[in-house]
Amino acid sequence: MLPEYGQFALILALLLAFACASLPLYGVLAGHKGFQQSAKPLTWGMFFFLLVGFAILVHAFMVDDFSVRLVASHSSTLLPWYYKFSATWGNHEGSMLLWILMLAGWAAAVSHYARSLSLDLKAAVLSVMAMIAVAFLLFLLMTSNPFDRILPIQPPDGADLNPLLQDIGLILHPPTLYMGYVGFSVAFAFAIGALITGRFDAAWARWARPWTNVAWAFLTIGIALGSWWAYYELGWGGWWFWDPVENASFMPWLIGTALIHSQAVTEKRNMFKSWTLLLAIMAFSFSLLGTFLVRSGVLTSVHAFAVDPERGVFILMILLATIGGSLLLYAMRASQIRVAGEYQLLSRESFLLFNNILLVVITFMVLLGTLFPLIFDAFGWRKISVGPPYYNLMFNFFMVFLLSLLAVGQLLRWKKHDGANLVSLLKVGIPVAVVAGLVLPLVFGDGFHWQVWLGLALVFWLVAGLIRSIYERVKNSSTPLKSLMRAGGGYWGMWLAHLGVAITTVGVVLVSNYDIERDFRMGPGDSVQMGRYEFQFLGVEPVDGPNYQSDFGYIQVFKNGTAIAMLNPEKRFYHVQRSGMTEAGIQSGFLRDLYASLAEPMEESRQVWAVRLQIKPFVRWIWLGAIFMSIGAVVAVLDKRYFKAARGGQ
Template structure:
């Protein structure tokens, strides 16, 4: 079976090269019969890569240690779930997952792109074929996941203990679905540049793929943030780590692309800017792949240590990003610029959105790459951390968040800002009330935190106002308004849910950043510590044995300040026997939207330990907000207008260029 999986990859490479070149030649010659080979070839490539990936999954599940990749990243005593997820818990397997998801998106375009003009569909599949060929060649030459080991060892070296977690079973596939999903928008952009033509229908075809990728990337970033929060025992939810930034940058530019595509679809404007954003977003996804898989960064996410691999990925990066930008420079001037609009309009609001998001992306890019550039040219190691990003990224986000509720309420082409402001008066009133409540009842000195809470309520209230205004609440009888509300397009509900989710996330970030409490104490069984109105009592330390680890688990009793019992929470120090690697398992207890977080430190000889305890107010809203954003994305995708493309172009129009050429 292992050789079958390897051979399937070789065949997939051959077919990907065919997909990249032959249909492209047919499109340039307007030969419909040759162009028709693109879709079945893409489906065949997907079938072969699926077979290959399935073989590697089976090897991990069976603990086939004759495969070098399985031997180095698995152990027979691992739970079945982690034996399976070990498939992508390493460089070779994660790259195979990358091309599998790329082939999946390509196959989806081939299967469900029936409404696309044949020439455009062919060019898109050809570009996808070029991307797939490059990464398949990279895997086969430098990162073969099917290399054999003879004689086969009896036991493996075990998966990195930090990766043995349910969060890591979900996080990489979701992240890659976002990363790689943007390849479709990239391929549409290159196809438009090759064809020299870009219409409003192009945005209609691109927007669902962009929204799907954005939704999955949101899920992947949120899952990774929560995994790091509870698994690493550090108590934080975001560190501005270069690997975190690598996924955040395409999310920012993808958000800008999503909004820019709306303007292009509705008003046939911002064509060139939308095209450039499609290229930049996938380029940032490729940059993220390079940073994580090249070995240039040291992180729990980084698996590659061979510099040759980094050079090959860098060459792929330069080829696709450089080639795309060169093609853009040569052909963008031939595209029509589109319609005009007033600065105060929905288009103007979306342009403002794009300017702030693009600037924020550039800020994160500079902060991420600057230390690497300094080290590469001078050998000096520097770090750019939270203070830099807070001082540069934060000020860009505040005016953007203030402007968000205005955008959906403004009219296309020319808007009435005073009228929109009047419609938002209730949202503004509730945000002022939230500021006042925070200052009066929480902390009168935390002025900036109160303003942040008001901003979060402003976002949430703006989303509710958007739906209320479009349903006619207050202008028509309530039964009529309710019927209008139920009949609103799903994309409107999706937009409102996305903006409301953003408000919840902002509220969680502000609350935990401003009002978090922390205690670091040396405790023994029987000792108690008070924090945020809770009493935490060290109960006992109990030895525990897991399937492939041993642990000392400390149990803590939680009570109110008055002594009313609220339950228990446990934190442990584990040692994974195969690697003799320690990990900290944090204990988390949720009360409403807030959490008590307990992390066990080093154990002392007297049976005590150093314990770190945090009270994190409203922290769960950070991730509940992202869940609401994801729901908004899927609700928008369920809108029929986003599921059905433009009508298929008549065959007579498709044959006309060929007839002219032969005539």
């Protein structure tokens, strides 16, 4: 019976969402306070019933209720409990339910924290979020019901979870990523709410900004987790593939990054308002586009999508209605926005504008590469794929400009900056960056690459800007430490996030140019030299896991004759799914990872193997930088002024 209650809870949530999408909105349009006040209880009711529905689905997975089709096809009795738990969202239906649950969670959080937000704007915001919830609940109930039953005869055991998903990365990655994706719905709802109520003042931006930051922080961590998961779990040491699914999450991130920066201008200077609204609409539209690309099957093939179009067409309609509706509203209302204020070329405003232009251009570059194969497929032309070289070339090209400008931009004053003030930075910073970028790799690295030189020079240039910005804070102060403390969350958030950009760039540049990857045929006792390390293959022994069998390898790594690491790559075979898995053996370090994977046995006795060995310098820095960026975004939210605003002050 329980699964039926679950479905019933989802239907109730749909009804409440429908009420919340219409009644408060009517209240706003008719100026009726009572209807506006209904937004909060309706939002919480919707959140509650979605939580109940989700809990029941989790329960079905935990107790192996194989009469539920979803459980039967994505779990098994052999699965450890934590993977049963994460299997709840390791599939289409469950992950969509999680998506909606998070949307309702964000809406509930808005209604809770935005206590002093004006009633009509709050009602409009919650109403817009409820509209999105209605659309996706309809999608879930009509095309992908998670509580579908296999009756009357239920299978004795499930088909098991895809071995790739049986991993800690997959417990954490989707919820974090979705928190980010869905979190942009708040910025979107604030934008639409502003267009409906006509409130585009700086106070509005102050309200919307923290939510965008938090969503962006989640998305950053979500993408980094995905990259980290791909790195160790896919078994071959790649950390970014420009795969369409990755691009689907990267595009909202890029637009979200632009949005964060343009919101700063809107809050501080009451400018860029229509641009900020447009970016908020775009950020959420790209989130929806990502959901469409991943969930509709269109990536496998446009034809596969055409054969079973139900789900895809539904999301496509949601996507088009959202984009079309919001742009229409924007077109009708944006002209009412008053623009005031001027700024010069050398000012924070114009550099933030450059940031926005570059980020939007990068986004459309990625979009073009992602959609091109689909267009070719749809027209029945020769099938193509767009290779990583396209993305790498274009992305790096634009990033050179972005990083060069970033170092200066973070130092500039609003309106007008005195150019003489920058001369010393240019005179010292540029030569130091150019020389340090040249010398460091020659001292510590393995040979000269101009890409490393350029990349590291940009990093040092960025760091020079960061140091200079601290110097500016303390130079006229008699109590330097105090004035740094007083700089506030906004400043330190920016500083940390930009430091994160520098750290990630170091990781990307060094691992892309200095990683060593070689394939060997190795038997017990064989050893090979790679860089400064010697890898000795000790052998392979069979080991049994809970739901798989494994060839468990031992590879000893020596540096200057002393043993420094033991790598244990595995080749697993999962019984229920009848599929193999390569588990990498990794010894991670701050400055480099040692990485080994077993490819395949070369003879019957399974003792001689094809082995891939890799040395990955600074690879951890890629994700470390992402952590810094997210911390920065959160620190910025902790700025005192937002709490003042929450208490009703301006």
